[in-house]
């Protein structure tokens with residue numbers, strides 16, 4: 001089963017993905033994939049990092065500066081992102097009970113390797129929880145269960161997705 005979660009910036013998509021990953025792992029299942037977090041310095045957002053869920057390895061995804069490719073004020077560190085994200089997704093495809101991808105978004109799309117890995121994940125039978133940038137929702141929502149997160153529903157959506165994933169994993 002695939003779960004796609006979208007919502008406005010800052011609504012809690014990353015928090016939900018992390019909490020579900022933690023809970024599923026606590027139940028004794030293997031969770032793989034990636035989490036994207038902002039990098040803050042002096043109270044300001046200066047970029048984004050990617051974290052491998054299984055190893056905790058960290059790579060840079062984007063930073064404020066000059067360079068290419070870019071998205072708004074951010075330069076995308078395609079190499080830094082791929083170094084962590086691509087092996088993490090390969091390991092997840094081989095061995096995880098649940099794959100988490102936070103997030104499917106325009107920054108990640110600067111990486112062809114990410115697009116390839118995402119294609120393999122979507123071709124596989126693995127259970128997937130992915131957060132999706134709101135501009136890309138139309139492409140992914142037909143591929144699974146879709147939730148639009150709001151401050152009002154985020155705890156209910158968390159419980160529902162977690163309950164369903166646990167049910168699916170325990171069925172096996």
Ligand SMILES: Nc1ncnc2c1ncn2[C@@H]1O[C@H](COP(=O)(O)OP(=O)(O)OP(=O)(O)O)[C@@H](O)[C@H]1O
Pocket residue numbers: 007008009010011012013014015016038154155
């Ligand atoms: N369920 C929740 N209850 C209380 N606070 C929350 C909850 N979910 C998220 N937050 C808070 O809201 C802020 C933004 O959360 P988060 O980074 O998860 O959002 P996001 O949707 O992933 O943001 P982005 O658009 O940057 O990807 C954080 O400070 C987080 O602590």
